[in-house]
Every structure is written in C-alpha cells, then in structure tokens.
Amino acid sequence: MDLSAQLDPVLAVARASAHEVDATARFPEEAVAALRASGLLGLTLPTEVGGLGGGPHELAEVVSSLASACGSTAMIYMMHVSAAMSVAAAPPPGLPELLPELVSGQALASLALSEAGSRSHFWAPVSQSQRNGAGVRLQARKSWVTSAGHADVYVTSTLTADADTVDIFAIPAETSGVTVAGQWHGLGLRGNASAPMAVDVQVPESYRLGAAGGGLDLMLQTVMPWFNLGNAAVSIGLCQAAVEAAVQHTSAARLEHLDESLSALPTIRAQLARMSIELACTRAYVTQAAGRLAQPADDTMLHVLGVKAAANDAALRITDSAMRVCGGAAFSEHLQIDRYFRDARAGHVMAPTADVLYDFYGKAITGQPLF
Numbered sequence: 001m002d003l004s005a006q007l008d009p010v011l012a013v014a015r016a017s018a019h020e021v022d023a024t025a026r027f028p029e030e031a032v033a034a035l036r037a038s039g040l041l042g043l044t045l046p047t048e049v050g051g052l053g054g055g056p057h058e059l060a061e062v063v064s065s066l067a068s069a070c071g072s073t074a075m076i077y078m079m080h081v082s083a084a085m086s087v088a089a090a091p092p093p094g095l096p097e098l099l100p101e102l103v104s105g106q107a108l109a110s111l112a113l114s115e116a117g118s119r120s121h122f123w124a125p126v127s128q129s130q131r132n133g134a135g136v137r138l139q140a141r142k143s144w145v146t147s148a149g150h151a152d153v154y155v156t157s158t159l160t161a162d163a164d165t166v167d168i169f170a171i172p173a174e175t176s177g178v179t180v181a182g183q184w185h186g187l188g189l190r191g192n193a194s195a196p197m198a199v200d201v202q203v204p205e206s207y208r209l210g211a212a213g214g215g216l217d218l219m220l221q222t223v224m225p226w227f228n229l230g231n232a233a234v235s236i237g238l239c240q241a242a243v244e245a246a247v248q249h250t251s252a253a254r255l256e257h258l259d260e261s262l263s264a265l266p267t268i269r270a271q272l273a274r275m276s277i278e279l280a281c282t283r284a285y286v287t288q289a290a291g292r293l294a295q296p297a298d299d300t301m302l303h304v305l306g307v308k309a310a311a312n313d314a315a316l317r318i319t320d321s322a323m324r325v326c327g328g329a330a331f332s333e334h335l336q337i338d339r340y341f342r343d344a345r346a347g348h349v350m351a352p353t354a355d356v357l358y359d360f361y362g363k364a365i366t367g368q369p370l371f
C-alpha cells in the first residue's frame with residue numbers, strides 16, 4: 001500500500017513543529033489536524049466502514065516515519081489506533097457513529113487504562129463501576145492519558161460492577177464528569193498531553209465494548225498487540241532519526257588541527273556501526289512481529305511481548321550512543337538528538353513496561369501462566 005500521498009503532508013507539518021512542540025511542551029495541534037485530514041486515523045480500520053484497511057506492516061511504517069519527525073505526534077497517533085482497533089473489535093452499540101467518526105478523522109481516540117492505584121499494571125484497574133437504573137456509574141482516577149483534553153473519546157477500563165472482571169467503555173469527551181486533573185510535564189514526549197484524568201460519569205451500558213467482563217480479553221487480544229507494535233515502531237523511528245543525525249554530525253564536524261572529521265576516528269565510526277546494525281536488527285524483528293500479527297502463528301503472543309521490550313531497549317542504547325558520539329554538540333538543541341534520547345525513555349515506561357514484558361516473556365517460554 002503506497003501511503004506517501006497521505007503521509008508526506010503530515011510528516012512535513014510534524015517535522016516543522018517538532019522542536020517547538022518539545023521545547024514548549026504543547027500538544028502538536030497542527031500535526032494532529034493534518035492527521036485528521038489525511039485519512040490516516042482510519043489506516044487500520046476495515047474498508048467496510050470506510051477505513052483504509054491497512055494492517056500491522058502499514059501501521060509500523062506510518063508510526064516509525066512519524067516518530068522520526070515528531071515523537072509526540074507518533075505516540076498520539078498510535079494511541080488513537082490502539083483505541084480505535086478495540087472499538088472496531090467490539091463496537092459499542094450505544095455509539096453507532098463512533099467508528100465512522102474515527103475513520104473520517106472527526107474523532108481522535110486515546111486509551112485511559114493506567115490508574116493511580118495499580119500503576120503500570122494496566123490490566124488491573126482498581127476502580128469499580130456501579131450499576132443503577134440509568135446505566136453505569138464509572139468513577140476512576142486515570143493517572144496518565146495521552147491526548148488528555150484533546151481526544152474526542154477515551155477508551156476507559158474499570159472493574160465490572162459486583163465482579164472481579166474488567167469492562168471497557170468508550171467515553172465521549174463531552175460526557176459530563178470527564179476532566180483533566182493535572183498537567184503533563186514529561187522528560188520526553190513533551191507534546192503528548194499525557195495528563196491525569198478524573199472520570200466520574202453516568203453512561204448507558206451500551207457504551208461498553210463487548211460483553212460484560214470481556215475487558216481483559218480485549219486488552220490482551222486487541223489493545224496490547226496494536227499498542228506494543230505501534231510503541232515499538234515509535235522506538236524504531238526515534239532510532240532512525242538518532243542514527244541519521246549522529247552520522248551527519250560526526251561526518252561534518254571537523255578536527256581542523258588533524259584535518260579530519262569526527263567520523264574518521266575509529267572509536268566513533270565503530271560506535272556508529274553498532275548503532276546502525278542494532279537498528280537494522282531491531283527493525284527486522286519489528287517487521288517479523290508485524291507479520292505475526294498479520295498472519296497469526298503459534299508464536300504470535302511471544303512476538304507481541306518481545307517486540308516492545310526489544311525495540312524500547314534498543315532505543316535507549318542507540319539514542320544514548322548518539323548522545324555519546326556527538327559529545328557536547330548533542331546537548332545543543334539544533335541537533336535534536338537530546339529530543340530523541342528523551343522521547344525514547346518514555347516508550348520504555350509506558351505499560352506494559354519493558355521489564356514487565358521480559359517477565360511475561362520468560363513466563364511464556366517456561367510454561368508459566370502470565371497472570
């Protein structure tokens with residue numbers, strides 16, 4: 001699928017504002033507007049509902065390209081896709097217009113899963129809904145929500161009323177009781193608006209995605225595969241940008257007294273080689289994981305677990321090396337390597353965190369239950 005007609009204009013807008021978005025920690029409104037207009041918000045949604053019908057490979061391509069231009073825009077986009085895919089998997093009957101709006105770009109979605117009480121264990125909300133005559137009362141403290149205050153719909157988890165299972169609801173942003181409850185000051189992905197939110201809403205049961213108690217399955221079978229792949233693709237894009245910037249800078253920077261460039265130093269060029277090779281290996285793994293999602297096999301879940309951890313860790317190493325080979329110059333904002341370095345650290349702590357994924361992967365290959 002050739003996506004350049006949709007993607008190139010978005011990349012131009014995202015690239016032009018990325019530095020300022022990071023410096024001022026503001027939401028990348030213009031890049032998100034370009035995404036809405038491009039049709040890419042419906043990239044992975046089925047053609048029957050007007051989406052582009054793209055799959056995991058297309059997602060990885062679009063997200064990694066966006067991340068090379070602006071990490072915040074890429075993460076906002078991939079949170080939208082993860083939320084939209086869960087809506088497509090189990091459309092809430094009470095919101096029949098939601099899927100078409102997600103496709104058309106009218107609605108930007110996000111995931112509101114993490115809670116203050118259960119921290120990065122996103123699969124275990126501690127909030128519990130209550131059933132009443134009017135439907136469901138949902139009260140939750142969501143500790144970080146990407147696009148908080150900017151999304152049009154929040155895909156939100158909570159414990160099922162009177163049960164120890166999980167429900168997922170689509171909560172339109174205009175619902176009374178949906179409020180941004182703090183500010184986002186991140187080390188990286190500073191444009192994400194990943195602020196805490198307070199949810200105290202009364203919604204009909206028909207806003208639920210799937211059957212009562214089906215939330216954990218939806219998170220594990222739909223949200224996690226798309227989220228982990230998309231998050232890994234953000235890491236790839238940041239690595240790509242860091243490698244390019246490091247090669248460019250070390251090739252251009254001169255040691256005039258020796259009449260050579262920084263990249264002529266064996267230590268520097270060996271480090272550049274290691275970065276480039278690790279990027280190629282990790283990209284190949286991400287492509288393989290995308291293939292396993294597109295055509296499920298026995299080891300698909302292993303790829304889902306492994307791909308985010310591997311790509312997040314590669315991003316930490318590669319962007320750290322880029323800082324190192326570019327020396328003091330990397331601290332100056334014109335190289336933008338500091339931004340890639342800071343943005344890369346965010347993917348690592350986004351749940352499921354890399355360390356949790358290693359634990360799950362270890363359980364999976366030793367025949368132990370994940371939970």
Ligand SMILES: Cc1cc2nc3c(=O)[nH]c(=O)nc-3n(C[C@H](O)[C@H](O)[C@H](O)COP(=O)(O)OP(=O)(O)OC[C@H]3O[C@@H](n4cnc5c(N)ncnc54)[C@H](O)[C@@H]3O)c2cc1C
Nearest residue numbers: 111112113114119120144145146194346349350351353355
């Ligand atoms: C930029 C950004 C955007 C985010 N956007 C969203 C969003 O849109 N929606 C959303 O729901 N959440 C979002 N989050 C929240 C995120 O998914 C995590 O829930 C959050 O980062 C966890 O932080 P914490 O301090 O609670 O981590 P903790 O849970 O306190 O973890 C601390 C450390 O303990 C480790 N740890 C915890 N449990 C285990 C375990 N079982 N095994 C091994 N190690 C473990 C972790 O890996 C981590 O290193 C976002 C976070 C960031 C940074």
